[in-house]
Amino acid sequence: xxxxxxIWMTSVLAILIFVLANTLLQPALSGxxxxxxxxxxxxxxxxxxxxxxxxxxxxxxxxxxxxxxxQDFPAIRAYAERVRELLQSFEAEAxxxxxxxxxxxxxxxxxxxxxxxxxxxxxxxxxxxxxxxxLVGRNAVDDELIIPYLAPEREGTLEYDLTRLIARLDNPExxxxxxxxxxxxxxxxxxxx
Numbered sequence: 001x002x003x004x005x006x007i008w009m010t011s012v013l014a015i016l017i018f019v020l021a022n023t024l025l026q027p028a029l030s031g032x033x034x035x036x037x038x039x040x041x042x043x044x045x046x047x048x049x050x051x052x053x054x055x056x057x058x059x060x061x062x063x064x065x066x067x068x069x070x071q072d073f074p075a076i077r078a079y080a081e082r083v084r085e086l087l088q089s090f091e092a093e094a095x096x097x098x099x100x101x102x103x104x105x106x107x108x109x110x111x112x113x114x115x116x117x118x119x120x121x122x123x124x125x126x127x128x129x130x131x132x133x134x135l136v137g138r139n140a141v142d143d144e145l146i147i148p149y150l151a152p153e154r155e156g157t158l159e160y161d162l163t164r165l166i167a168r169l170d171n172p173e174x175x176x177x178x179x180x181x182x183x184x185x186x187x188x189x190x191x192x193x
Contacts (some may be wrong), residue, residue: 044089044090044093044159045159045163047163048090048093048159048163049093051163051166051167051170052090052093052094052097052098052163052166053093053094054170055094055097055098055166055170056170056171057097057139057140057141057170058096058097058098058099058139058140059094059097059098059099059137059138059139059166059169059170060098060099060100060101060137060138060139061087061090061091061098061099061100061101061135061136061137061162061166062101062102062103062118062135062136062137062138063083063084063087063100063101063102063103063135064102064103064105064114064115064118064120064132064133064134064135064136065080065083065084065102065103065104065132065133066104066105066106066129066130066131066132066133067080067104068104068106068129069125069127069129069130069131070131070133072125072126072127073125073131075152076131076133076152079150079152079155080133080150082155082158083135083150083158084102086158086159086162087100087162088100090162090166098166103115105120105132106129107129112132115132115134118134118136118144118146119136119146119148120132120133120134120136120146120148120149121134121148121149123149133149133150134146134147134148134149134150135147135150135162135165137165137166137169138169139169139170139172141172143169143172145165145168145169147161147165
């Protein structure tokens with residue numbers, strides 16, 4: 001066998017092995033990541049991992065983002081992708097206790113009505129359509145916390161803000177009850193669970 005056919009067959013075999021290896025290993029390695037950034041920017045902190053591991057009840061996070069309008073603004077588009085990736089990392093870390101939903105409000109749609117009902121801020125742009133870019137968190141007892149607009153200036157505190165929102169949904173503040181009375185010498189007592 002000549003050298004040219006041997007090189008050609010070796011190249012085809014190498015490509016075939018590469019494609020098969022990627023196809024077979026992709027499901028097993030889909031959640032694996034390596035973070036080579038200087039400040040470990042894309043690695044979840046220990047506090048976030050602990051909060052997500054200790055979730056007592058399911059939390060649903062609804063990411064509201066107008067994709068079509070956001071495409072006109074590169075900084076917003078890049079930050080939206082960062083938020084989406086971080087939320088997906090949270091979901092992978094928490095397992096079944098965190099569910100991620102994404103809605104894309106377009107004008108005069110049910111998704112836009114939902115975004116407005118949640119209290120997401122509609123930012124007017126040069127385009128005729130508004131930009132929706134916020135987050136809604138809900139727990140099993142219908143408590144709801146909202147970040148009406150995910151400001152790109154707060155990217156440095158994004159993981160903290162999302163973790164705090166999830167922690168507050170997992171462990172909501174007890175209700176405060178006040179009693180107004182005309183009874184003399186009435187002292188209320190407060191009990192905590």
